[in-house]
Amino acid sequence: MGQSGFPSLGFPEILEEVFEQDTREARAYRMGLEGLVAIVAFNLCLVFDYVIMRDLTWLNIVKQTANVTPLALAANLLVRQNPRRWMREGCIALSMITICWFYLRIEGNHTAVSVLFGTIGVLITALFVGVVMRLRSTYAASCLSVMLFAGLWSLDSSPGFSLEERVVGSSMLIIGISLIAVASYSLEREERKSYLIGLRHELETEDLASANQVLRRLSGMDMLTGLPNRRSMEERFELMWDDCSKSQSPLSLVLIDVDNFKILNDVYGHLYGDEVLRRIGILLPQVLRSADDMAARYGGEEFVLMLSQTSAHNAMIVAERARQLLEKVGTPVKRISDDEALMWVTVSCGVSSCVPSPELTWTSLVAAADEALYAAKRAGRNRLEFRSCTETHAEPTARAEDAPKFPLRTRITDRT
Numbered sequence: 008m009g010q011s012g013f014p015s016l017g018f019p020e021i022l023e024e025v026f027e028q029d030t031r032e033a034r035a036y037r038m039g040l041e042g043l044v045a046i047v048a049f050n051l052c053l054v055f056d057y058v059i060m061r062d063l064t065w066l067n068i069v070k071q072t073a074n075v076t077p078l079a080l081a082a083n084l085l086v087r088q089n090p091r092r093w094m095r096e097g098c099i100a101l102s103m104i105t106i107c108w109f110y111l112r113i114e115g116n117h118t119a120v121s122v123l124f125g126t127i128g129v130l131i132t133a134l135f136v137g138v139v140m141r142l143r144s145t146y147a148a149s150c151l152s153v154m155l156f157a158g159l160w161s162l163d164s165s166p167g168f169s170l171e172e173r174v175v176g177s178s179m180l181i182i183g184i185s186l187i188a189v190a191s192y193s194l195e196r197e198e199r200k201s202y203l204i205g206l207r208h209e210l211e212t213e214d215l216a217s218a219n220q221v222l223r224r225l226s227g228m229d230m231l232t233g234l235p236n237r238r239s240m241e242e243r244f245e246l247m248w249d250d251c252s253k254s255q256s257p258l259s260l261v262l263i264d265v266d267n268f269k270i271l272n273d274v275y276g277h278l279y280g281d282e283v284l285r286r287i288g289i290l291l292p293q294v295l296r297s298a299d300d301m302a303a304r305y306g307g308e309e310f311v312l313m314l315s316q317t318s319a320h321n322a323m324i325v326a327e328r329a330r331q332l333l334e335k336v337g338t339p340v341k342r343i344s345d346d347e348a349l350m351w352v353t354v355s356c357g358v359s360s361c362v363p364s365p366e367l368t369w370t371s372l373v374a375a376a377d378e379a380l381y382a383a384k385r386a387g388r389n390r391l392e393f394r395s396c397t398e399t400h401a402e403p404t405a406r407a408e409d410a411p412k413f414p415l416r417t418r419i420t421d422r423t
Contacts, residue, residue, distance in 0.1 A: 016144040016195050026202055027092055035095060039087035041139055042099075046079050071113045075106045096146040100136070107132045107154045116165040119172070126176060129158040130183045137191035141198075147191045155184045229304040231281060232288025240303035240311055244369050247299075247315050252363035259322030259360035261312035262376040263291075263329060266353045266388040268308040274350065275341060282339045283352055284308065290337060294329045319360035319393060326356040326391045334389065353389035355380060361396035372396045 018026055050073070057069050082102035086095055110128030115121045133154050137147055162168065162176045227239035235243070244260075251258040265271075265283065272280040284304075291302040291310055299315040312329065314322050330353075337352040357380025359372055379394035386392065 016192070016199060018199070026199070030198075030202065031092070032089055035086055035089040038095070038099070038140055039083055042079070042083040042086065045135060045139060046076065046083065049079075050076055072110070075109050078102055078105060092143070096142050099140050099142060100146045100150040103132050103136050103140075103150055104153050107157055111157055111161045116161045117167060119165070119167040122161060122165040122167060122176070125161050126158055126180055129154050129161075129180070130187075133184050133187050137187040138194070141191060141194050144192060144195055147195075148188065151184050151188050151191075155181065158184075229288070232284055232304050234288045234291070234310070235301065235303040237303065237306055240301070240305065240313070243301050243303075244313055247301075247313055248363050248369040248372075251315060254316070255362055256316040257318050257360050257362050258372065259314040259317040259319065259325075259358065260372050260376045261314070261322060261326045261329070261391075262305065262357040262373075262380045263310040263312065263326075263333075263354050264356075264380055264384070265308040266355055266384075267350070271350055271352070279339065279341060280308075283337070286337055286339055287333060287352075287354075290332055291329060294325055294332060296325065317360070319358070319395075322358050322360050323391065323393060326358050330354055330356055330389070330391060355383040355388050356391035357381070357383055358391055358393045359396045360393075367396065 017023060053069055053073050060069065079102065082098050085098050089095075090098075107129055110132065111125045116125060133151055136142055136150050136154075141147075142150060158180045159177055162173050162180065165173070168176065227235055227242075229236040247258060265287070268280065268283075271283065287310060288304065291312065295302060295312070296314070296317075300317075301313045303311050303313070305311040312325065314325060317325070333352060333354050337354070338349070341349055357376045357378065359375035359379055361367060361372055361375075363369075375394045375396040379392040382394070383390050383392040
C-alpha cells in the first residue's frame with residue numbers, strides 16, 4: 008500500500024473479508040448519516056428555489072427534480088440496514104446513476120443553460136459518490152465512468168452549444184470527474200492504510216502483552232525448582248486470605264524445611280543439593296488437592312503449601328502426604344562407595360490453620376506455622392507439628408531458645 012503510482016486497492020482474500028467485517032457496521036452508519044444530511048440539504052435548496060423563482064418552466068423543473076428524493080431515501084434506508092458489501096455499494100451506485108440520468112433527462116439539452124445545469128448536476132452527483140459516500144474503488148470507478156459518458160453524450164448532442172463550447176465543456180467534465188476519481192482513490196487508500204496501521208498496532212500490543220506476561224511469570228518463578236518464588240507466594244497468599252475472609256472458610260499453611268540440608272551440601276556438594284531442591288519442586292505440586300492450592304519455594308531449603316478452604320485436619324493429612332512422598336522418592340540417585348551410607352532426604356513440616364478475621368493477618372498464619380516447624384525440628388525432624396493461629400502471632404519473632412544448639416565452630420544458619 009506504500010508503493011507509488013496507483014496500485015490496485017485490495018487485500019488478500021482472507022484479510023479483505025476481515026477488513027469488511029471490521030469496518031462494515033461503522034461504514035454503513037456513516038454512509039447512512041451523511042447521505043441523510045445530503046438529502047435534507049438537497050430538499051432545502053429545492054424549497055428555496057421554489058420560493059424564489061417565478062418562471063413557470065423552472066418551477067416545473069424544480070418539482071420534477073424533487074422526485075429523486077424518494078429514491079435517495081430508499082437507498083439510504085437500505086444502507087442503514089447494514090447489508091452485505093455488494094448490496095450496499097451497488098445500491099448507492101445504481102441510485103446515483105439513476106439520479107444522474109434523471110438530472111440530464113429533466114434539464115434536457117436543448118439550450119445552453121439546460122446543458123450547463125445538467126452538467127453541474129452530473130458533477131455534484133459524482134462528487135457525492137466519490138467524496139461523500141466514498142464507494143469502494145470498483146463501484147466508484149464504474150459509477151463515475153457511466154456518469155462521465157452520460158455527461159459527454161448530453162454535451163455532444165446539445166444543439167445549443169457550438170463545437171468549441173462542446174469541446175471545452177467535455178474537457179471540464181472529464182477533468183472534474185477525473186479529480187473526483189483520484190480523490191475517491193486516495194480516500195480509500197488512506198482508509199486501508201489506517202486499517203493496516205491499526206491492525207499492526209493491535210498485533211504489537213498483543214505481542215507486548217504476551218511478552219509482559221512471560222516476564223511476569225518468570226519474575227514470579229524460582230528458576231531452580233520451577234515453583235513460584237516468595238514474591239508470588241505472598242501476592243497469592245494475600246488474595247487467598249481475602250477470599251477466605253469473605254467466605255469465612257478456613258485457610259491452612261504448611262511450612263516445609265529440608266532436614267540437615269547444610270550437612271548434605273557439605274558432604275555431597277552444592278550441585279547435589281540443587282538436585283534435591285529441584286526434585287522437591289517436582290514432587291510437592293503432586294500433593295495439592297486443587298488448582299486453588301499453591302506450592303512455592305519460601306527461601307533456601309524451605310517450601311510452603313497454601314491450602315485454600317482447608318481445615319486443620321485436612322491440612323495435616325496433606326502435610327503428612329508430602330512428608331512421606333519426599334521421604335520415599337525425594338532422594339536423587341548418587342554414586343557412593345560401598346562402605347558409605349547415602350543420606351536420605353527427609354523434611355520437617357509446620358502446620359497452622361485459621362479462619363481469617365479482622366484480628367488476624369496472613370502473617371499471623373505464617374508465624375504460627377513457623378513456630379510449629381521449629382517444634383518439629385526440636386522434636387527430632389522428619390515429622391510434622393501443628394500450632395493454632397492466634398493474634399499473638401501477628402509479628403513473628405525469632406527466640407534465642409529456638410536456635411539450634413551446635414558448637415560455635417560448626418554452627419549453621421539453617422534449621423538443621
